Amino acid sequence: MTITRIGLDIAKSVFQLHGVDAHGRTVLRKTLARGGVLGFFANRPACLIGIEACAGSHYWARELIRLGHDARLMAAQFVIPYRKSGKNDATDAEAICEAVGRPNMRFVPVKSEEAQAVLAVHRARALTVSERTALVNQVRGLLGEFGIVAGAGIARARKLLAEIGAGARNLPVLARETFGELHDRLRTLDERILDYDRKISTLAQQSEAARRLMAIEGVGPVTASAIVASVGPATTFTSGRQFAAWLGLTPRQHSSGGKTVLGGISKRGDVVLRTLLIHGARSALRLTGARTDRKSLWVERLKARACNNVAAVALAAKNARIIWAMLTRGTDYRVAATATA
Numbered sequence: 001m002t003i004t005r006i007g008l009d010i011a012k013s014v015f016q017l018h019g020v021d022a023h024g025r026t027v028l029r030k031t032l033a034r035g036g037v038l039g040f041f042a043n044r045p046a047c048l049i050g051i052e053a054c055a056g057s058h059y060w061a062r063e064l065i066r067l068g069h070d071a072r073l074m075a076a077q078f079v080i081p082y083r084k085s086g087k088n089d090a091t092d093a094e095a096i097c098e099a100v101g102r103p104n105m106r107f108v109p110v111k112s113e114e115a116q117a118v119l120a121v122h123r124a125r126a127l128t129v130s131e132r133t134a135l136v137n138q139v140r141g142l143l144g145e146f147g148i149v150a151g152a153g154i155a156r157a158r159k160l161l162a163e164i165g166a167g168a169r170n171l172p173v174l175a176r177e178t179f180g181e182l183h184d185r186l187r188t189l190d191e192r193i194l195d196y197d198r199k200i201s202t203l204a205q206q207s208e209a210a211r212r213l214m215a216i217e218g219v220g221p222v223t224a225s226a227i228v229a230s231v232g233p234a235t236t237f238t239s240g241r242q243f244a245a246w247l248g249l250t251p252r253q254h255s256s257g258g259k260t261v262l263g264g265i266s267k268r269g270d271v272v273l274r275t276l277l278i279h280g281a282r283s284a285l286r287l288t289g290a291r292t293d294r295k296s297l298w299v300e301r302l303k304a305r306a307c308n309n310v311a312a313v314a315l316a317a318k319n320a321r322i323i324w325a326m327l328t329r330g331t332d333y334r335v336a337a338t339a340t341a
Contacts, residue, residue, distance in 0.1 A: 003028055005048045007097025008037075009089050010060055018093035019047075024101075029090065042067050050100025052076050052092075053108040061110045072100055073108040077268075109236045111229070118203055118229040122222070125196035126272065132189040139182050146171060158186065200225055209233075212326055215333035216319055217287070217295075218280030226273060227323060234328050240321030247274045249317040265313055274316070281315040282308075293335050 003019040006028065015037050019028030032040055037060070041049075046068045051057050053073040064071035074096070082095040099105055111119070136157045140150045143160065148169065150160050161183040163169060164176060171179070204210040204221035213224040237243040244250050248269040251262040267274070285308060288296040295318065303311045326333060 003044065003047050005050070005097055005101050007050050007093040007095065007100060008060070009093040009096060010051060010054070010056060011089070014089065016089035016093040018090070018097045020097060020101075026094075029093075031089070038063055038067070041069060044069075046070065048072070048100060050074060050096045052079055052096060058111045058116060062113070065110070071110070073110060074099055074105060075108060078106060107236060109232055111232075115229040115232065118225060121196060121199055121203070122226050122229075122272065125193060125200065125222075128189055128192050128196065132186065132193065135182065135186055135189065139179070139186075142179070142182075146175065158183075161186065197222070209327060212332055213323055216322060216326075218277075218282075218284035218315065218319060219323070220280065223273075223276040223280050226276060228327075230270060230273060231327070234324050237324060237328075240324040243324040244317045244320040246270075247277065247320055249274060249277070249313065249320055277316040277319055278312055281312040281319065284315060285312055295335075 002021055004022045006017055006019040009016040009018075013034050015032045015034065017028060017030045017032065017040075018026065019030075021027050030040075041064055047070070049064055049069050049071045051061060051071060051073050053075055057073050061071040061073055079092075079095050079099045082098040083091050084094070085091055132154070136154050139157055139161065143150050146169075148160070150157050161179055164171060164179045165183060167176075201221040204214065204225040207225060207228055209228045210221070210224040213219050213227065214221060231237075231243075234243060237246065241250065245266070246269045248267040248271075249265055252264060252266045254261045254263065285299065285303070288299045291297075295315075299311050299315055302314055322333070325331070
């Protein structure tokens with residue numbers, strides 16, 4: 001009995017295996033405890049192992065690769081069509097085993113421990129930013145109860161809290177003390193976010209690929225380091241358009257009978273990277289009006305016939321394709337020629 005392909009459905013404690021031979025016949029169905037997974041595969045000949053990309057999947061893929069196996073990760077939405085019946089561990093493992101053997105399957109690049117450490121910093125920063133946003137929204141709601149309306153934006157909330165601390169508003173002593181505590185908490189979150197920004201900037205400067213990406217308009221240290229840590233050399237993608245589609249920056253399609261129908265962007269893939277690219281593109285749009293290179297002129301024409309939001313997404317998609325080309329070829333960013341050239 002020679003197992004050539006195994007589908008591994010991972011969980012916290014119970015792991016389900018489904019293996020087939022070279023002819024696709026099922027030769028293995030097994031349930032393992034977490035502690036026995038590596039021992040089981042250490043005593044098996046090298047084979048192709050498929051895993052759904054989820055929490056802990058990169059760790060298991062790295063460990064199986066160290067044991068000599070060919071471990072590959074797949075997005076869950078690409079595995080679902082191969083599930084034959086109701087969802088359970090056994091049918092999931094069988095679907096994974098079937099999906100990993102498809103020649104046209106798209107795989108998720110396995111991240112290294114160093115890349116996951118960088119992404120952990122990004123996730124911690126994003127968590128702190130969300131905490132600050134929630135705090136400011138709570139402050140704005142509490143102030144509204146006293147008839148004080150705070151304008152949109154964190155800067156205005158900071159200014160209003162400083163005025164309350166200085167006694168500029170007629171509030172009860174208990175309310176003033178409460179808002180003072182909230183102001184202290186806001187300052188603590190601001191300092192923590194600045195610390196994360198400094199750490200990410202240092203990480204970006206230490207990465208040769210991230211330094212090259214930061215030459216692109218709208219791509220800063222946060223975006224560059226997150227992309228490099230997420231996709232590495234980006235060789236998993238065959239084209240820049242496929243990379244942009246993975247980020248969810250390409251239009252949804254609902255075409256049939258030769259009629260092409262395109263909608264808004266698909267919003268599939270990595271939400272964090274897509275958000276960073278779009279926000280970076282928004283900042284770059286503020287400067288394109290004063291530039292004469294081909295990309296800036298293209299963006300200005302798009303803004304004239306559409307709107308800023310459409311132009312921002314289009315510029316983010318173009319930047320994604322440029323990033324793919326730079327990562328796969330190891331080249332520097334070249335600004336497009338001016339219109340006169």
